[in-house]
Amino acid sequence: MSSEVLVPRPHYDDRDVAQGILTQDPSVEPDVPQPSSGSAPAGYRSAKYTPAEWFSNYHSILQQGVTDHSEAERVQRRSKALSQDTETDTQHTQAQGTRLLGDRLQDIHFCRSELQQHISQLQVDIEALSGQKLRLERALDATEIPYAIATDNLTCRTRRPAPDLVQDTVEEELIKEVDLVKNIQALLRRTTAQVVSQIKINKDTKQMLEMDWSDKYEAYNLDDICGRYRNASIDTKHHPSSANMQDQVCNPASWAKFTQDNLTKAMQEEHATYSLRMLVERVLEDTTRDLRVQCASVDQAFTHRCEELIEAKTQLETKHAQVLEQIGAQERNIVALQQAIHDKEAPLRVAQSRLYVRSQRPNMELCRDPPQLSLEAEETQIKASVEALEQQLSQARGSLSFLEESRMAIEKDVACKANSLFIERDKCMTKRKRYPAVSTLSGY
Template sequence: MISQITVPRPHFDSRAVAHRVLRTDPPVQPNDLQLVPDSAAGVGRSTKYSPAEWFSNYQTILVRAGADNLEAESIQQLSRTLNRDSEGVTLQTQAEGTRLLGERLQEIHHWRSELLRHIEQLQADMEALQAARTRLERALEATDTPYAIATDNLNCRAKRPGPDLVQDSVEEELLKEVGLIRNIQALLKRTIAQVASQIRRNMDAKQVLEMDWSDKQEAYNLDERGGGHSNRSPDTQLHPSSAANHEQVCNPTTWTKFTQDNLLQAAQEEEASRRLRALVEEMLRETTEDLINQRSTVDGAFSQRCQELLEAKTELQIKLTQVLQQIGEQEKNIVGLQKAIHLKEAPLRVVQSRLHLRSLRPNMELCRDPAQLSLEAEAAQIETTLNSLKQKLNEARISLSNLEESRMELQKDISCKSQSLFIEGEKCMTQRRHLPSTSRLSGY
């Protein structure tokens, strides 16, 4: 009796071993089971293959080797083709990348130059504005002297004597000058604040441009360094993660718009600086002209007032001379009248004595004879003359008193005019000679 023992045929793949991959044996098929004689079974399990198995095994190996050869030849052919094609594409892509880097460098250089130009312009604007601010501060400081002189002129003129304490054109022009200086000082202070604010805005815009320029300078250096790399460059390395998309990466449109917005803001500040500088120049010119014109008006009013005072003083002095002369003449006239009255006393005593004696005549002798009539006429005439002389003496004395009052008034008014002339000419006009010049009022 023959025993049947199933012995599976071992399966081994050298390719799997080469790739360190274990291949599981295929499931055992019924026709793979071989019958082994009892004698072999009695000795133990046989490890030998049959001739058919031996033939089938090496045929399978040959077929598989042939297929592997064909597959290897195909892969090699495709590899050569891929290598040849990819090398051209790689070189073309690399050349395109180098060209685009060059264009990018030109674009960065363009915007970098524009940024640098505006940075320099903003710096120049800030220096010009600082110079304008210095001029404004000097002009503001220069207005202190005219203001002090004008107010001092008003205070000095307030000390004029009573008759000359009038609200004349000089006072009106001085008040206008004080108000003008106050308005100019307020305007200068506001303009200084505007200039300081514009300088700060220019500085902020300049800092933004400098940051943008610094970033572009660094980017230019990096792209220039990258554009200089070649396949033979020794300093190139593999950076696998560098090709990945980064977060918050802008596109060329937003990149350009960012710089354009910065340049637009800088251009606006430059235009504002230009307009402000023109405004400062125009304002300093106009304020200086206004102060100079008002100064001329006040000086003209002072000169006219001094001329009027001098003319009035001269007329008063002339009139005083005449009054003094009249006082002397009147004093002489009074002395003459007193002497004439004194000289009439003796004839009056004589005639009155004669009339008295004749009044003592007795009886019929007491007649109004021509002698009596003559004596009466003489007495009446002397009395009339004395009355006239006494009246004229009284009038002369009243006239002398009036002349003395006029003299005192004239002398007092002349003293007032002299004091007013001293205030107007010596104090006020002398002070006004120290007013700042046109260049100082302009801030130079």
């Protein structure tokens, strides 16, 4: 054993150090000599504790044990209470999160149902507009037939002979029909362009709603998965950084506004589509009615014109028969006048022969006696009759010439009327029977 003087060690509690509590060093004065007990050597005395120190030491240990026991019970009580509080808070927070997820699922489901409804409506509108677009195109194609008929009628009527080449009611109605068809074609083209534009807008709007619906469908599935997670679920993992909010995350107000804006846009386009569909129906109905009314007007004008031509032709043919009859009578009259003139030649020869023979009487017998005077008067009277007959014959021949000219003019005019009637009735009116029906003009 070493004879060195051993200095008593101070007592430290490691638990206090671990808990951050520094115990106060015991007041030890190593340099001060301690009183000795008994006759033991000083070297042995320095290595021992005194009974007071021994009692103080284990009493300190007992006190520390009591303190630690009380602290342990306090910590246990706090831990139990904290565990219960945290469990309650956790269950409450989890239940609230589950409830909020359920509310969110209902909101998403409602918005998705609204989007689906408008998507279906837009699809119906697109199909309806596509059908009306086809009707407009068919109606536009159908107007080519009335236009071709009207222009062909105008072209055919230009081949009428000069006396009948007049700007009558038929021509005016045909020109109106051509102008009407051109205006209707322009209107149908503009309406078709509007329908095509609206179809494109509806498709874009439908695509926008479908993208929103798809996002909500995916979000609904994800939130549904989240709502099904339980503490006993085996597919849950730790994701420490997933709670960090991203810069591009929207708030509920902007989320609701985005969907509402899409729904408002869809409703606006649905209203615009409805108005356009009503417009298309009115356009097709009005254009069909206008074309049929103008067609009826043209047909009526043609009918009236044909009646006029038939009446004129009938009158001309009646007059032609009368002229022919008059020509025959005049020819017979000329023959009778010629015969009458010829019949005057014999009496004139007799009278002149008598005058010639009596002019050979001798001397005083050459007298202007009553027979002489009668013979002279007879000759004069016969010559006057012949002259009157010849003048009448000349007038009869002139009248016959006029009758012939009138006959030729009537025959020419009858042929003209027949040709015009052929053009109006057999050419134009026959071709107008190919005029499209109401259903064809309406695009069906």
